[in-house]
Amino acid sequence: MMAPADLLDLLGQVDPARMTATVVTLASDPMAGRRVGSAGGAAARAWLVDQLTALGADVRTEGFPVRAVPQVYQAPAVTWGDRDGSTPLAFGRQVAIHPASADTTHPRRGALGIAHTDDPAGRWLVVPAGMSLFDAYRDTQGAAGLLVRRPVDADGWQFTMLAGPDPGPLPVLTLNPDTHHAVLTAAARGEGWLDAATPLRREDVTGTNIHGEFRPAGPGGTELLLTAHYDGVGDHPGLRLPAASDNATGVAVVLEAARVLATALPSGVGLSVALLDGEEVGALGSAHHATQLRASGAAPLVINVDGAGHLDAAAAVEAGGPAHRLLALLDQAGRHTGVPLAAGPVASDNRRYGGAGFAAVGIGAGMGGYHSPADTPDKVDPTTLAATTRLVIATAHLAATAPATRSAPTTGRDS
Incomplete structure (x- = not known):
């Protein structure tokens, strides 16, 4: 299917070099991994406000x-x-702190044991691979802490999570598979010890969304909302977590798509951007925004991008809310741009908008080094950035030039 000439012109305006520069900036040292409420997050936000302005x-x-x-x-x-x-363990590779861990500043030394097998008193209990942390907490009276298996990425790094279970009563460390196997083997032989602290504090902070309106919708006109989260999981002491693919790439796509679309949409079509904070702690920024939109009576078509680092076989697409028409437009845009699409989970801010009753699609076009030091700009493919941006532009253009009757969001429980 041939794309209309005006759409082809818009697609030709996409600049991969500009987007690559955006990713490099957001993944740089001054942004410090962009954790919600951090100085790095504030630095990223100030820069993004300037870009949108x-x-x-x-x-x-x-x-x-x-x-x-x-x-x-x-x-x-x-x-x-x-x-x-004895063997010291490398932080970030062989060992990390589980987000449910208690905060301990002084090292605890104890013999190794196996959860639900050995007397827990004074021991670091190795949790077998098939046992959940919830189950492991049973019968841990007096234990020094828990040792949980965690997979690593292709570069040997463990991933960092901010969202998860509430903190428990014990220190909890995560071990890479080889180390976990070694300590479990030692514990099964009735020997071995571990010495560790788990310095992990929890802070109440303020997340901050960035909203940019390029043009309001006219009466009964289509409203387009492009979204991506700009926060990451943040650096650790001695470890940089650049958060390039997740989600500097999504932000770069949204900025570039907005640049192209801002002066190209028909009269009466609205265009806004939301660069969201707090996605890594449970998509709280989009939950906050979706609630505001419902209260205002708005009914945008939401296109969310989370991960545009390296397109493999196809871009993953997840729809939510009354998104039948939007999904059909996205499918048509995929054919216009040559981007293959496949239904797949995009567990990101799109779910908050869809859950609040808005037509929403999430697009994920690959990421490497998930939540680890391996998520660096050099692993981001410029052709994937460009392809994803063209897909977003084509979808927005098709929605704007073949508008449907505006309708209020569906009634339902907010996420």
Whole structure:
């Protein structure tokens, strides 16, 4: 299917070099991983406000409360040993702190044991791979802590999570598969020890969304809302987590798509951008925004991008809310741009908008080094950035040139 000439012109305006520069800036040292409520997040926000303003948007920011954000405030010194000697464990690779861990500043040394097998008193209990943390907490009276298996990425890094279970009563460390196997084997032989602290505090902070309106919708006109989260999980002491693919790439796509679309849409079609904070702590920024939209009576078509680092076989697409028409337009845009699409989970801010009753689609076009030091700009593919941006532009253009009757969001329980 041939794209209309005006759409082809818009697609030709996409600049991969500009988007690559955006990713490099957001993943740079001054942004410090962009954790919600952090100085790095504030630096990223100030830069993004300037970018949207330069593009001609009417920009405002809005804060919302975020409770108990976990933060490793000191690299943990962890050593384990058996009859063959002792081994210090590398933070981020062999060992990390689980987000449900208690905060301990002084090292605890104890013998190794196996959860639900050995007397827990004074022991670091190794949790077998098939046992959940919830189950492991049973029968831990007096234990020194828990040791949980966690997979690593292709570069050998463990991933960092901010959202998860509430903190428990014990220190909890995560071990890479090889280390977990070694300590479990030692514990099964009735030998071995571990010495570690878990310096992990939780802070109540303020998340801040960035809203940019390029043009309001006319009466009964189509409203387009392009969204991406700009926060990451933040750096650790001694470890950079650049958050390039997740989600500097999504932000770069939204900025570039807005730049192209801002002066190209028909009269009466509205265009806004929301760069969202707090996605990594449970998509709280989009939940806050979706509630505001419902209260205002708005009914935008929402296109959310989370991860545009490296397109493999197809871009993942997830629809929510009354998105039948939007999904059909996205499918048509995929054919116009040559971007293959496949139904798949996009567990991001799109779910908050869809859950609030808005027509929403989430697009994910790949990411590497998920939540780890391996998520660097050099692993972001410029052709994927360009392809994803063209897909967003084509979808928005098709929605704007073949508008449907405006309808209020569906009634339902907000997420």
